[in-house]
Amino acid sequence: MKENWWKIFASVLVLYSLVGGLLIEVPALPILHESIRNLYYHVPMWFSMILLYLISVIYSIKYLGSGSINHDLLAVESVNTGIVFCFLGLGSGMLWANITWGDYWPNDPKLNGSAISTLMYLAYLVLRNSIDEEQKRAKISAVYNIFAFPVMIVLLFILPRMTDSLHPGNGGNPGFGGYDLDKKMRLVFYPAVLGWMLIGCWIMNIRYRLRKLEDVDNAL
Amino acid sequence: MKKLLSFFVLILITLRVSSQEIEMATGxxxxxxxxxxxxxxxxxxxxxxxYLxxxxRRVKKLENKE
Incomplete structure (x- = not known):
């Protein structure tokens, strides 16, 4: 149980954000109304995805240095888990967009950027499956991953800031860090982000261990 | 006079808009x-x-078997 403390910590944080996110008072803003609470649930999905992709790229770099197959497995399972969070973010975002912006997919640079980066990471998984030889697959996909990560950051955080975007914090819009995110909201938002990030790492950890067991089975 | 009247009407309209309550789930x-x-x-x-x-735990059991 001692080594599992962070899993319990993560669960408690997310549970707190689920309960607090619905009960704690939020500022009454036009258009958003109660849907501002989606901030506690939609945004942590993306933050978790970015953390998992970051872990993935770190292990890809490590793999190129060490050649250890475990590093490669960690990289691929991070992306596998990150993709799940990405689709959860996309789905929840589309529902929210339909209510506040009037369309499931308004022509917003951040949305289109996220679509491209999703395809990029799906391509990473396809690329892996297309190469049979283990060392070659690991090396090529590690290099691809190192290129994909900065492009994802540019598509999600830099390009939307340079044009008009519906998302807060982009294209001259004030971010939630400005006047919208008041003290009470931070109290729920930050624990939610940390909690979901840890849950993402937990799922990734389980997938990695399973993959390692499969790998041992295949080698026998 | 007309100008003044329209000015007051404008002020009334803006007051009405700003005092509109934002609907929250109070019910x-x-x-x-x-x-x-x-x-x-x-x-x-x-x-x-x-469940997680x-x-x-199941994965751990498998790992211990190896």
Missing amino acids: LRSSGKIYVVISVIAVIFIGLVF FTID
């Missing part, structure tokens, strides 16, 4: 039914966490 809160929703969400999440723990 659900005052009737206490929001707590039902919250407990449902909590039950689902706690169930999922327990059991999967974790």
